[in-house]
Amino acid sequence: MNKTLFSILFISLFLFSCNKKEDLLIRQSTGKINTISIIIEDQLWEGEIGDNIRNKFASPVLGLPQEEPLFTINQYSTAFLEGFVTDSRTIIVVKIEAKTKFEIKKNQYASPQNVFHISGKSTREIVKILDKNTPKIIKIIKESEVLENQRIINQFLLDSKIIYNKFHVSLKIPSDYTYVMHKSNFMWLKKEIISGNNNLLLYEVPIRTIQNDLNIVSNIIKMRDSIGTLYISGTGTNTPMITDEGYAPYHFKIKLDGKDAFETKGTWELKNDYMSGSFVNYVIIDEPNNRALILEGFCYSPSNEKRDLMFELEAIIKSVVVNKK
Template sequence: MNKAHFLFLFVFLLIISCKKDDHVLARKTTGSINTISVIIDDQLWNGEIGDTIRNKFASPVVGLPQEEPLFTINQYPVKLMEGFMTDSRNIIVVKKEGKNKFEINKNQYASPQNVFHISGKTADDIIAIIEKNSSEIIKIIRQTEIEENQRINNKSQFKTKIITDKFHISLQIPSNYKYVFQESDFIWLKKEIVSGNTSLLIYQVPINAIKNDKNIVSNIIKMRDSIGELYIHGKEPDADMRTEEAYSPYFFKIKIDGKEAYETKGTWELKNDFMSGPFINYAIIDKENDRVLVLEGFCYSPSKEKRDLMHELESIIKSIQIIEK
């Protein structure tokens, strides 16, 4: 009888433990987009280790007209690790300990979550670990924040039937975007914000329009400038959108929806006008449909920071799925 009671108690405690674990994993992360909680004692934060963390994770975002940090960093001492900091989506824990270690824990306290554990015997050891792994950390956090923005966008989706019918694609677009202009091969969507607006362009061109390895960047710039001349105008005469010549665009070769694509980040301006802002352009090589599918986001927000506005546009564009005809 005692053995039976013991066995029953053991099974009961095991079930309760599993339910408790499930409850912990069910906790949802909180916090603003593009934010990192850095758990590190003040003594380390105020020295070379803190400088290294700031240089890596708060470096300027490429493609913006003014300097804005890659991530917003909130620092907390190690003793405050318990509590609301464990609900952050991105946590970097830095300690001086008896061994050198770099470890990534997914969903350690909540979901979705990245917890990066960095420890070292000396300050130089910790700095070396940060230097070695910062690129991977940034890549993981950026992907998590894109997915978080897409989750938010998915809650209140824009009706995209017109876009699907024209371009045979699906996109996760928030419902606060509105149609500004559309033609057979071109759509312009805009969202009004307190400080200005954000825009999304979708269009397609023949597949040979940019396919020249020696001149891809210049061909993309010519392509977007021709679109600006056709469709994007200011109030002044001849005030067409064009790529600002004073800043060289940033160019990357990437994959979107499994297809080769070119990412171009830079600054736009209205010719003969005062308006300007950042843009991000994706030219997707869609060989199956013999076209270059172009999605571009740009914003006008002269009095506000633009990092998170452009991040939302990037998240929308990267939600694309090309539908087979």
């Protein structure tokens, strides 16, 4: 009798332990790149709060030739917060409640995941919270999406030893990119897609090329246009790739691999030709190696969305590790 009771107790404890372990296992988050799940009741979504969210999180991406939203937004009522929506990588929960709150929870339902909880007593309070915290929210989401894109890239990597040997940098590049040009101080990789291609450039110039006066943006444009003249052109004569003169590029000073860098986003075109597209150019001031290292991504995908193509190029470039020669 005692043995029977002991066996029952042992099995019960074993099953309880297994259930607890299963509870501790966090699900893998899902969802397309740059997609947000917004949990908010329909009446709030159709009013001022919804307008505020759309204006902030679906604003046009900088540097694209046509308007595309910063993030793809899917809206759900609060009833879905216990369902499949909790697998989303990014969730923003907005409620009218007695307590005013802005809270960020990491991996609340799945991993990796960011859940942003926003609540207030009124529409005005919630809009105020959104106005104050949106830059922080966008920064966190973009950083997380870069990491997710890099995780996907890491599954199938191109052998990039040739890049390391030439430029002394490590880059994580998907295996569907191929080397199309290899010069003494210039390298061009390309990925063919159904609607065109995605491209990655690497080259280096003396630091004074970028910092010889205060107009750094102008210097970067002159530099990339000279590279286009040398290496990238259309099938006709005198058709180099140049920076589109009709659109002023966006320019930011950032850090990349812990070094000062300049990020420039805009559109390119082929001179005397019809082809055009988007580019993102990063100039890393690599003082230990006495050079400016340039990593640029550009895409050609006429009449198709380019946001996620360009984001993949950003994720590749932001995986860079610069080594001393």
